Amino acid sequence: MQSDSQGEKKCKIPANKILLIITLAGCLIFAGFSWANKTVTLNMDDKKQNIQTFALTVEQLLKAENIQLQENDRVKPGRSEFLHDGMTVSVKRAVPLTLKADGSTKKVYAHSSTVQALLEEFGITLQAEDSVSPAMEKPIERGMVVEVVRQKTQIVEEEVTITNKTIKRDNTELPRGNTKVVQQGHPGLVKKEWQITYRNGREHSRELKSKEIIRQPVDRIVEVGSAKIISRGGKTVRYAKAIDMVSTAYTYTGNNTASGVPPRRGVVAVDPSVIPLGTRLYIDGYGYCTALDRGSAIKGNKIDVFLESRQQAYGWGVRQVKVYVLE
Structure with missing residues (x-):
């Protein structure tokens, strides 16, 4: 009997130890639960939630x-990273848009929130005169077009020719159709200073800043002959007008001319309403003559020249002639 009671004493666990074991197990379970359940901050396109x-x-x-x-979305930290309490996970959706800069147009996927951040994302630096559309603070939107305009201002000097004029003057001493240069003249020269604005390499505008005349233009002066002059038989004479006429010829009739003078070579009959009597003439093919006669058949632009014989008159026949009315 004594041996049995001693065995029972060996198997018995004190109550305080059992309580300790239960407490430790509870702590481990609670710790595991606490480790598994964690608070993280999810930053989704700059919108945060715990x-x-x-x-x-x-x-x-x-x-x-x-x-x-x-495909083009970004997450930080990486997908395989373990979470821990208090961690922040950031997700950036890729926004498709068009970016125009430095001579190229590209479809890009942006993770920036504003236009300014977009330029930084793609390594685009603006110089002092550059501009961007839309404005830097504009929020990024799907399908928007962002354009960078490279602007440069340059001062340019140029020399420009000033065209001189050609002035024509009548010269009554110079035969009609002839010209004479009395002053050669020369073009002028002006220096201009321009402020030129270039946008994306192309000229956008220019403003004239200064202008200086280096050389004044001098006009070229040309005299144009207005004198009606003919040269016949080694002589040069002036004429008032030239008339195309039909010419016939006549010879002695035994009568004086209408002017009362005897007929002779150098006397012609005319229509006084066309050529007044007493007018000095020159007829191609006949020579110098004077209108001293008239005839009943001589009307309008007809003229009858006197020749010394009937044979000469027949030989003259009827012809077209140029009649010059001399001054």
Whole structure:
């Protein structure tokens, strides 16, 4: 009997030890639960929210929150990173847009929130005169067009020719159709200073800043002959007008001319309403003559020249002649 009671004493565990074991087990369970349940900050396109999660990795967190990433989206830290309490997970959706800069147009996927941040993202630096559209503070939107305009201002000097004029003057001493240069003249020269603005390599505007005349233009002066002059038989004579006429010929009739003078070579009959009697003439093919006669058949632009014989008159026949009325 004594031996049995001693065995029972060996198997008995004190109550305080059992309580300690239960307490330790509870602590371990609570610690494990606390470690598994953590608070993380999800920053989704700059919108933050605190999330209680049992996820172990970033990828598990995204799945738990039904966040599906596209090819160009970004997540930080990486998907395989383990989560810990107080961690921030940032997700940036890629925004498709068109970027025009430095001579190229590209479709890009941006992760920036503003135009200014977009330029920084793609390494585009603006110089003092450059501009961007839309404005730097404009929020990024899907499908928008962002254009960088490179602007440069340059001062340019140029020399420009001033065209001189050609002045024509009548010269009554110079035969008609002839010309004479009395002053050669020369063009002028002006120096201009321009302020030229270039946009994306092309001239956009220019402003004249100064102008200086280096050489004044001098006009070229040309005299144009207005004198009606003919040269016949080694002599040069002036004429008032030239008339195309039909010419016939006559010879002695036994009567004096209408002017009362005897007929002779150098006397012609005319229509006084066309050529007044007494007018000095020159007829091609006949020579110098004077209108001293008239005839009943001589009307309008007809003229009858006197020749010394009937044979000469027949030989003259009827012909077209140029009659010059001499001054």
